[in-house]
Amino acid sequence: xxxxxxxxxxxxxxxxxxxxxxxxxxxxxxxxxxxxxxxxxxxxxxxxxxxxxxxxxxxxxxxxxxxxxxxxxxxxxxxxxxxxxxxxxxxxxxxxxxxxxxxxxxxxxxxxxxxxxxxxxxxxxxxxxxxxxxxxxxxxxxxxxxxxxxxxxxxxxxxxxxxxxxxxxxxxxxxxxxxxxxxxxxxxxxxxxxxxxxxxxxxxxxxxxxxxxxxxxxxxxxxxxxxxxxxxxxxxxxxxxxxxxxxxx
Amino acid sequence: xxxxxxxxxxxxxxxxxxxxxxxxxxxxxxxxxxxxxxxxxxxxxxxxxxxxxxxxxxxxxxxxxxxxxxxxxxxxxxxxxxxxxxxxxxxxxxxxxxxxxxxxxxxxxxxxxxxxxxxxxxxxxxxxxxxxxxxxxxxxxxxxxxxxxxxxxxxxxxxxxxxxxxxxxxxxxxxxxxxxxxxxxxxxxxxxxxxxxxxxxxxxxxxxxxxxxxxxxxxxxxxxxxxxxxxxxxxxxxxxxxxxxxxxxxxxxxxxxxxxxxxxxxxxxxxxxxxxxxxxxxxxxxxxxxxxxxxxxxxxxxxxxxxxxxxxxxxxxxxxxxxxxxxxxxxxxxxxxxxxxxxxxxxxxxxxxxxxxxxxxxxxxxxxxxxxxxxxxxxxxxxxxxxxx
Numbered sequence: 001x002x003x004x005x006x007x008x009x010x011x012x013x014x015x016x017x018x019x020x021x022x023x024x025x026x027x028x029x030x031x032x033x034x035x036x037x038x039x040x041x042x043x044x045x046x047x048x049x050x051x052x053x054x055x056x057x058x059x060x061x062x063x064x065x066x067x068x069x070x071x072x073x074x075x076x077x078x079x080x081x082x083x084x085x086x087x088x089x090x091x092x093x094x095x096x097x098x099x100x101x102x103x104x105x106x107x108x109x110x111x112x113x114x115x116x117x118x119x120x121x122x123x124x125x126x127x128x129x130x131x132x133x134x135x136x137x138x139x140x141x142x143x144x145x146x147x148x149x150x151x152x153x154x155x156x157x158x159x160x161x162x163x164x165x166x167x168x169x170x171x172x173x174x175x176x177x178x179x180x181x182x183x184x185x186x187x188x189x190x191x192x193x194x195x196x197x198x199x200x201x202x203x204x205x206x207x208x209x210x211x212x213x214x215x216x217x218x219x220x221x222x223x224x225x226x227x228x229x230x231x232x233x234x235x236x237x238x239x240x241x242x243x244x245x246x247x248x249x
Numbered sequence: 250x251x252x253x254x255x256x257x258x259x260x261x262x263x264x265x266x267x268x269x270x271x272x273x274x275x276x277x278x279x280x281x282x283x284x285x286x287x288x289x290x291x292x293x294x295x296x297x298x299x300x301x302x303x304x305x306x307x308x309x310x311x312x313x314x315x316x317x318x319x320x321x322x323x324x325x326x327x328x329x330x331x332x333x334x335x336x337x338x339x340x341x342x343x344x345x346x347x348x349x350x351x352x353x354x355x356x357x358x359x360x361x362x363x364x365x366x367x368x369x370x371x372x373x374x375x376x377x378x379x380x381x382x383x384x385x386x387x388x389x390x391x392x393x394x395x396x397x398x399x400x401x402x403x404x405x406x407x408x409x410x411x412x413x414x415x416x417x418x419x420x421x422x423x424x425x426x427x428x429x430x431x432x433x434x435x436x437x438x439x440x441x442x443x444x445x446x447x448x449x450x451x452x453x454x455x456x457x458x459x460x461x462x463x464x465x466x467x468x469x470x471x472x473x474x475x476x477x478x479x480x481x482x483x484x485x486x487x488x489x490x491x492x493x494x495x496x497x498x499x500x501x502x503x504x505x506x507x508x509x510x511x512x513x514x515x516x517x518x519x520x521x522x523x524x525x526x527x528x529x530x531x532x533x534x535x536x537x538x539x540x541x542x543x544x545x546x547x548x549x550x551x552x553x554x555x556x557x558x559x560x561x562x563x564x565x566x567x568x569x570x571x572x573x574x575x576x577x578x579x580x581x582x583x584x585x586x587x588x589x590x591x592x593x594x595x596x597x598x599x600x601x602x603x604x605x606x607x608x609x610x611x612x613x614x615x616x617x618x619x620x621x622x623x624x625x626x627x628x629x630x631x632x633x634x635x636x637x638x
Contacts, residue, residue, distance in 0.1 A: 070632055073543070075542070075543050075631040075632060075635070076631070076632045095547075095548070096547050099542070099545050099546070099547050100545065102543065102544070102545045103544065103545025103546075104545075108540075108543050108544065110540070110635070110638065112536075112638055114536060114537075114539075114540040114635070114638050116256065116537055116540070116541075117263070117537075118256070118259035118260050118262070118263040119255070119256065119259060123255065127541075127544060128544045128545065130252070130253070130546075131544070131545050131546065175544075
């Protein structure tokens, strides 16, 4: 498998790429309370993701990589530290401000696809657009375009249970990109898929990264998946174990 | 705010059996609720229709029903001669002296007896009550033992059919005609010559005087002032409609209070049912809630989606219950009117007000049942919810 080289994307200077913001994670700490105990998950993590970059976060279970991803995606709160996205400190946003920011700026790709079972593929993809000012007709057009982009134009009236795992994940990717967000966050996107489907999904993500300039942050256990990223960072027990290779280049 | 109506609707459709059972429970409660209101309304409508708005009923001061009223023979002409009383073509006052007696008759097909009203009428009684129409037979001759039976009574009581004979007041009476008075209380009465009834029952006085009043409300006010200020008369007067409407008050109030308190108890059960349904809906969809929140839907959009679902459930239950209850309009109930101690036939009456109240009641049950689960759904933390996916 070939990776999606950073130079290709950044060098080609797609107009979308220039729009993607820099993500700066600064001294972020997070702990969970389990009963009486407080379990530290992240201990002062700092790093930076460049616009249009495809980053893979790796690490053993419980290392804090999913927590870090959730914090970057704005669905969880830091205990201390800040996360700057395009110059905005999302840790200072209130709950509804954060929800609005997510709806515009983040596309989610989950391990188990998280499609709404009672809605068709098209309706699932249309869902995030309900939060936009688009008309019903515009929403459907956007959703159809997104589904066409992931190669599911002929499956849009199917319910999730009528689609294969790979097709469901592609639907989820269409839902993630339909609002044209700057950042895609993916939590084990290939974790529930067979080899072939996993490759398709990774190819698709590479394509989105390359041609649309989407910044991708992906948590994965799968070294094959991590290979496709420009950059792999490892977490262990709440700290990044490797130095940012870019600082040495 | 983004609306998840499709989502709510689809989820109800997706869980057809649960939706049907929960809505069915609520439908039963709404059915009982609407039925009782329709019954009370039917009773009220029947008694209100019994009167005509421009007739005045003159009765003994303080009487609550026609049975207890007495108007002496000597004072009846004084009432009839008041200026506000309309005149017939021949110049005589358009008024009738009536006597009302209770009597026990046996119901057809049973040995059970029930009280019915015998109304001794005057020659103008039918002119004063245009809603009363002869449907078969002929009018009785005054001065004879011929009687008329109300349509609903003639069907239900032994000997009250056309051509049949009834024995009361130590005489035999022949039913020579059957009249229909629509859904009014008259349909449950027997009518005959007032003078004949008085001699048969040894009555010295009339029960009331009925008179057509001219000049609308002002005319009635003047008529009332005249009657109530005349020292020779210990009488009062009310418009006929008002008098009969008051007769329904106790019974319909009783029905309403009983019905509403019973359904209030039932509705608790139905609400718990709705709550369990909605709680399991929330529990089964925690992951979906997390996904929707992650996509940017606010807490209140989630709250609204589940409240909407519960409201739809309640509305569905209300609508089904109401449709079932509307079928009751085909039935007629005959029961004792506690105020007059006489048998009265009346139907279930569905009004726009009852439709609105019943649908509102169903929807409110859904809302109350669904609110707590919906609040719970909206309060789940996104990361916790996603973990459940």
